[in-house]
Amino acid sequence: MSMDSQEHLPEELANGVDNNGLPVNFIQTIINEDLKAGKNNSRVHTRFPPEPNGYLHIGHAKSICLNFGLASANGGKCNLRFDDTNPSKEEVEYVDSIQADVKWLGFDWEGRMFYASDYFEPLYQFAIQLIEQGKAYVCDLSAEEIRQYRGTLTEPGKDSPYRERSIEENLDLFKRMKAGEFPDGSRVLRAKIDMSSPNLNMRDPVLYRIQNSHHHRTGDKWCIYPMYDYAHPLSDALESITHSVCTLEFSDHRPLYDWAIDNVDYGYEKYGRPQQIEFARLNLSYTVMSKRKLRALVEQNYVRGWDDPRMPTISGLRRRGYTPASIRDFCDRIGVARRNSMVDIALLEHCIREDLNINAMRIMAVLKPLKVVITNYPQDQTEWLETENNPENPAMGTRLLPFSREIYIEQDDFMEDPPKKFFRLRPGGEVRLKSAYIISLHEVIKDETGAITELHCQYDPDSKSGGATAGRKVKGTLHWVSVAHAVPAEVRLYEHLFTRENPDEEEEGKSFVDYLNSGSMQILTSCMVEPSGADLQGESRYQFLRQGYFCPDPDSKPGAPVFNRIVGLRDSWSKIKHQG
Ligand code: ATP
Numbered sequence: 076m077s078m079d080s081q082e083h084l085p086e087e088l089a090n091g092v093d094n095n096g097l098p099v100n101f102i103q104t105i106i107n108e109d110l111k112a113g114k115n116n117s118r119v120h121t122r123f124p125p126e127p128n129g130y131l132h133i134g135h136a137k138s139i140c141l142n143f144g145l146a147s148a149n150g151g152k153c154n155l156r157f158d159d160t161n162p163s164k165e166e167v168e169y170v171d172s173i174q175a176d177v178k179w180l181g182f183d184w185e186g187r188m189f190y191a192s193d194y195f196e197p198l199y200q201f202a203i204q205l206i207e208q209g210k211a212y213v214c215d216l217s218a219e220e221i222r223q224y225r226g227t228l229t230e231p232g233k234d235s236p237y238r239e240r241s242i243e244e245n246l247d248l249f250k251r252m253k254a255g256e257f258p259d260g261s262r263v264l265r266a267k268i269d270m271s272s273p274n275l276n277m278r279d280p281v282l283y284r285i286q287n288s289h290h291h292r293t294g295d296k297w298c299i300y301p302m303y304d305y306a307h308p309l310s311d312a313l314e315s316i317t318h319s320v321c322t323l324e325f326s327d328h329r330p331l332y333d334w335a336i337d338n339v340d341y342g343y344e345k346y347g348r349p350q351q352i353e354f355a356r357l358n359l360s361y362t363v364m365s366k367r368k369l370r371a372l373v374e375q376n377y378v379r380g381w382d383d384p385r386m387p388t389i390s391g392l393r394r395r396g397y398t399p400a401s402i403r404d405f406c407d408r409i410g411v412a413r414r415n416s417m418v419d420i421a422l423l424e425h426c427i428r429e430d431l432n433i434n435a436m437r438i439m440a441v442l443k444p445l446k447v448v449i450t451n452y453p454q455d456q457t458e459w460l461e462t463e464n465n466p467e468n469p470a471m472g473t474r475l476l477p478f479s480r481e482i483y484i485e486q487d488d489f490m491e492d493p494p495k496k497f498f499r500l501r502p503g504g505e506v507r508l509k510s511a512y513i514i515s516l517h518e519v520i521k522d523e524t525g526a527i528t529e530l531h532c533q534y535d536p537d538s539k540s541g542g543a544t545a546g547r548k549v550k551g552t553l554h555w556v557s558v559a560h561a562v563p564a565e566v567r568l569y570e571h572l573f574t575r576e577n578p579d580e581e582e583e584g585k586s587f588v589d590y591l592n593s594g595s596m597q598i599l600t601s602c603m604v605e606p607s608g609a610d611l612q613g614e615s616r617y618q619f620l621r622q623g624y625f626c627p628d629p630d631s632k633p634g635a636p637v638f639n640r641i642v643g644l645r646d647s648w649s650k651i652k653h654q655g
């Protein structure tokens with residue numbers, strides 16, 4: 076609707092290059108122009124403005140990386156501002172979690188943390204200014220009537236019968252609204268703009284509503300609350316914001332943003348003039364991102380909380396084991412555009428794999444143990460065998476791994492009657508135990524029900540590193556854990572939370588919860604981990620050989636670790652890239 080430079084820039088042209096010839100996003104291109112023109116004294120000042128009505132998610136991370144990133148790339152500043160204009164839905168819990176999440180992602184608002192509610196007094200004074208200029212009026216229509224009077228995209232609206240109230244009457248009524256003389260919903264303050272505007276947002280939008288509710292910061296001081304479209308531009312102005320970056324659905328609100336800035340005397344000389352710029356929000360496959368839907372998942376116990384490792388919240392990703400660097404890398408790679416699209420969740424998984432491939436220590440863990448007794452290995456002997464911590468990163472060094480007569484291997488690594496191409500353990504077959512010996516299977520032990528209880532193997536004493544037969548080739552190499560040294564652990568494996576690529580696309584009669592993946596969490600309670608995996612200090616993340624990347628969960632107890640699988644080893648993203 077708003078025909079201006081932003082919408083007319085085709086994306087290819089809008090994306091320029093920086094001083095080093097590297098591509099920059101279209102917002103940086105706009106900033107470059109503004110800096111050249113000396114706009115706002117060539118300052119760059121952005122803000123991240125979450126509404127404290129839920130936990131931040133990966134979509135917010137995109138906005139955080141963009142706003143803080145633009146500020147730091149341009150020698151500017153970025154504020155954290157809580158958009159707390161809606162008293163009934165906001166809670167201190169969310170304010171705290173949002174700060175923790177922004178910090179964890181690695182950004183610093185350098186003490187500039189504000190609340191829209193800090194501006195309730197100036198915003199009220201600005202409303203008085205608008206009334207005094209004849210640009211706002213008190214309207215007694217009900218919400219439903221206002222909707223009816225507004226018209227449609229094809230039909231103009233109708234003037235409210237209260238539109239021509241005198242300035243004096245408006246001032247009197249507005250002050251009495253503030254004084255608490257009227258019940259909720261009985262009156263509103265509206266901008267007097269144009270009921271026949273082709274832009275519905277400009278048809279005398281509501282600026283203030285009456286709501287007698289307690290606010291988490293201002294208490295019972297206010298019973299009128301400003302609407303987002305009014306509070307946001309003026310909060311930006313009062314914080315000297317220069318570039319107010321938001322998502323595309325606000326494009327049609329931009330004329331109203333500009334109207335508020337242009338019709339209120341907030342101190343342009345001192346604060347400069349903010350400009351709204353829209354970009355495409357992040358949509359991620361197999362994920363919902365609306366706070367309303369995320370809250371429903373939590374409140375209706377479809378997940379274990381806001382930080383459930385399956386949630387796309389920052390706290391969920393953190394608990395799952397994602398690193399801040401991997402999330403920032405993801406936000407870099409998806410870029411910033413003006414066209415809505417869906418990003419493949421495999422790209423996010425690819426980013427954490429790339430990080431952990433270099434940085435995570437490899438350890439051995441058996442998820443579904445099967446006991447192996449090495450019958451020709453001395454009883455009561457333990458050998459400490461050297462093994463590399465990360466073959467991709469030799470600087471991470473080596474460690475010693477205990478080996479003994481009884482070990483665990485994966486149940487899946489044995490088949491009694493395997494197909495031809497099965498290169499793991501089979502009756503009469505041989506495998507190498509990673510960083511240890513070659514073993515051969517001699518006997519399968521079963522209980523009275525026929526279930527396999529253990530395997531009896533023999534080892535080749537010369538086949539360990541440095542031995543005479545160390546170089547002997549066998550097809551399969553298995554991970555293993557010494558029974559006497561194993562730490563029992565719980566392991567939680569995750570799949571996508573939803574089975575449908577776009578769970579927001581609800582079929583008739585269905586809701587997004589109908590697309591929840593019933594197998595999104597699998598809990599394995601009898602896993603066995605090598606002793607170094609029991610060191611749960613700090614934010615340790617491991618590659619369990621052949622099983623994926625894991626990190627300890629806060630549910631862990633001393634001696635009883637619980638691990639989340641962050642991602643498996645297979646990388647469908649790089650496969651897609653290579654095929655493409
Ligand atoms: P709600 O779901 O409650 O409507 P919201 O997703 O807009 O809210 P806010 O707390 O208002 O959440 O968002 C704070 C900032 O994060 C806004 O600037 C918003 O544009 C941005 N943001 C929210 N969701 C995304 C997303 N999926 N991708 C990119 N930016 C987002």
Ligand code: MG
Nearest residue numbers: 124125126158
């Ligand atoms: Mg919002």
